[in-house]
Amino acid sequence: MKQLLILILLVAVTMSSKAQNYKFGKVSKEELAQKQHPIDSSASAAVLYKNENIYFEFTDERGFVQRRQIHERIKIYNKDGFDFATEKIFLYQAGAGSKEKLTGLKGYTYNLVNGKIEKDKLKKEGIFEEDATDFIEINTITMPNVNEGCVIEFTYDVISPFLTIDDIVFQYNIPVDKLDLRIASPEYYVYNKKVNPRAFYYPNIKSTVENKSATYKRTVQNNQASRSVKNYSSGTFEYKVNVLSANETNIPSLKGEAYAGNMNNYRAKMSLELSAILNNYGAVEKSFSSNWENVSKSIYDESDFGNQLNRSGFFKEDIQSLVASVNDDFQKGFALQTFVKSKVKWNGLYGFRAQKGIRKAYKEGEGNVADINLLLIAMLRSQGVNANPVLVSTKNNGIPLFPTRKGFNYVICMVENQDSYALFDATEMYSMVNVLPQRALNWQGRVIKDDGTSGWVSLRPSGKSTESTSLNVKINEDFTINGKVRRNISDHLALSYRKSNTGISTDEHRKRLEKNKGDIEVSNIDYKNDTDITQPIRLSYDYTLSDGIDDIGGNLYFSPMFFMATKESPFKLEERQYPIDFSFPFEDKYVINIMIPDGYQVESLPENGAYEFKDNDAKFTYIIKESGKFLQLNISLEMNASFINSDDYKVFKDFYEKIVEKQSEQVVLKKV
Structure with missing residues (x-):
């Protein structure tokens, strides 16, 4: 039944896309009235239509000049989609006379107000130019009067003296309803194409050959009576054009997954490499094929x-x-x-x-x-x-x-x-x-x-970064707990911590330490080696926790990791397309000492346990014991492999869920 509903939706969206008018300025009331995306209800925005047309135009001054024409229409569903009302256009330059030029830029924002379409024009104050580097100029356009439910539309043309064709992006972080692509290059320029093999969406790209003609005007020098006279001759020449085209509908969004690394590595895109320039006879005049x-x-x-x-x-x-x-x-x-x-x-x-x-x-x-x-x-x-x-x-x-x-x-x-x-x-x-x-x-x-x-x-680190935490716990008569935390942090984990926390105020540091830890108050923060990178970070603080223990029928129930426990696994998906990338190997270690309060004794403890993933690529150990007036807990998570293939995801997901479950197991203290 579920598959039938999805099929009906796909057919409906496809039929709707055929009926829509994609001509610039022809935004419909139906597009503006749409409350959510018909296939991806979680989408904050969607590309309703994109047309990218790349071709080479012959000029007498420069020969073939590349032109890239863009027309894009985007639906904004909610405030999270407002970022898609900003477009960045990158223009490249390589010295005087070799610079890309932006022309024909225009845009509108459409809103449905009292059943009528109102549009606001993109003005000069919404266009910003900046030199990102000596070679790149960025033109940023920010559309006016952006509201939830609006549709934005813009078009522009980039004239380029360069033969390099930018990567063609098929997949975005939002769904694309319809995409039309056409790349037409003269037979004299040979491009190798390659679609990203790591992508999970593969577009249907067609290759055809067309005949084309161009006119030229040439200067002819004649010497008459010892003076030079300029004459002009003109003509037409025929050549072939290699065309790559794609007409895609319902391209899914590229959705991030926990610890997937850079999602751009998995984006559906096509790269075109200029491998050779041919002469009029089809022979290689200049080769760019390289290694x-x-x-x-x-x-x-x-x-x-x-x-x-x-x-x-x-x-x-x-x-x-x-x-x-x-x-x-x-x-x-x-x-x-x-x-x-x-x-x-x-x-x-x-x-x-x-x-x-x-x-x-x-x-x-x-x-x-x-x-x-x-x-x-x-x-x-x-x-x-x-x-x-x-x-x-x-x-x-x-x-x-x-x-x-x-x-x-x-x-x-x-x-x-x-x-x-x-x-x-x-x-x-x-x-x-x-x-x-x-x-x-x-x-x-x-x-x-x-x-x-x-x-x-x-570039992948081979040595493990470590974080060692000790936690002392005293249970008070009102069942609050207090004690001290000491943490040592090294290598990449230390680099990350220093970047986030060195130089901030003590009050801000305290707020960050308290975040997502329940009803806790942190005090007496001591942050050592914050700038001495030759030493591990040494961090300590006192704490008081008010919601760590449950008193049920005179017995005390609590997780012995308290606010240090991992509450839920970040790996929730049943299926995963992308590998897990932790960037570097690491080890988290905890030593927790809990003082058993007077008048109580241990009723039950979690069982000791150890879990292993794929030949010691990851290992988790959990050891708890009673020693006199204390409970002593030693926990270690070793992530020896920083990269987990998607084929191993289900096994790793199960491994990690066991860790979370183990950390939530409770100690029971019985009143004597």
Whole structure:
């Protein structure tokens, strides 16, 4: 019955999409009156229609010029969908005359007021321009008068002198009712296409060939009576066009799942790689087909990358005393990483190319990722350390589908010493040796040696980050409890905690410690090693909890983990499409000591237990015992594998649910 209802809905939506008028400006009352999405009732917004038309237009001045025409209509169901009323348009530039241009931008917001359609026009004050980098300009459009139930619509055209075609995105974080795509490229440009193999939605893309003609006008020079006279000749030439098209309906939204990592890695999209330019006879005039070795070498040969690594005169005197007595290369890496952090602040911009150049960044005290980490590598090389850059694609950049320079947007430092290596990132204030910020922990990076050779290196941490917690518990006569918590936190867990809590007020820190822990009051917070990254964080505080114990018929019932227990599993789905990605291995350990109050004795305790997932990829142990006037509890969760395949999800889900269930089991104290 359920499957029949879904089928009826799909047919109804498909028939409705055929009946709709998608011409710009023809928004209907039916679209405005729609209260929720007919298939995905949880959607806060939906793309009612998107048309993306990419083609190449012949001009006498530039030859073939790329044009990308966009028309999009979006329904906003509730306030959570208001973000979709803002569109960012990225324009690329590569110097004077080589810049993309935005034209034909117009947009309207439609609202249904007293049964009538009212529309508000996108005005200049709703359009903002900013230079994100030296190569990218962002035009942000914010639609006017956005309300629950409204429909927004916009259209624009990007004229580009570049042959590179941006990735085509089919799947969004909201459902797409209808999408029409057409890409028409002249036969002279050969593109390889690849649809993301990690995606769970696969569009139907058709390939056809069409005939086309273009006119040209050519200047002819004639010499008459010793003076040059310009004449013009014109003509028409025929050529073929390779067309990729897709007409998709009811594309499901890309919904996040707990600990899935970067969802962009699973988004349905198509990449087009320019592999060759052909001449009029069909022969290869220029080949762009490449491999990662060639891509890496071409990046290394750039003046704002490889050339930066041989500069040292402007800092050499400043660093000699820092490493003069240091013999270990990894310790030199840490010392110089600390120095770079103190001298050059990260401006928040990514990129593997130096934005300012390492000299200027050093003098001005600010730079992008490449300015900072290439500076660190240059310093290390000046001291005879085997240091090399590692190209990275950050988590929000996804994993590249082709060997292409666009596949990277970040760079870090790698130091090799005999058979081992260490990774460094001086952009992150609280990073350590081999403790990179999570944005850079994306599968693997490409290290480029000073001789131009390159290879892959794993970015996934192998060592475990740990958090150890001790909890002392005293049960009072009014059945409140109080005591002290002590926590030690190391490595990636410490980096994350420092980023969130270092520098905030004590009052704000207290509120965060109390959040989601029931009726608790925290006091006497002692936060040590908040900025000393060479040491684990040491945190302690006193607490009073009012709702931790139930008195039923004179017996006391409580979970011995109290507010430390995991209340529910984040893995609720019966089926899961995406892997679980914890980013790094970790271990959580708890030692809890509970003083048995006078007049009570132990009636029952939870059973000791141990659970294991897939050959020790994860392990949970629970040991509780009575020792004199105390109950002693030792708990440990070891996550030795940070990446769990979706095929193992059901087994892992069961493993984790057992952990949550075990932590909720209760101690019973009987009144004597």
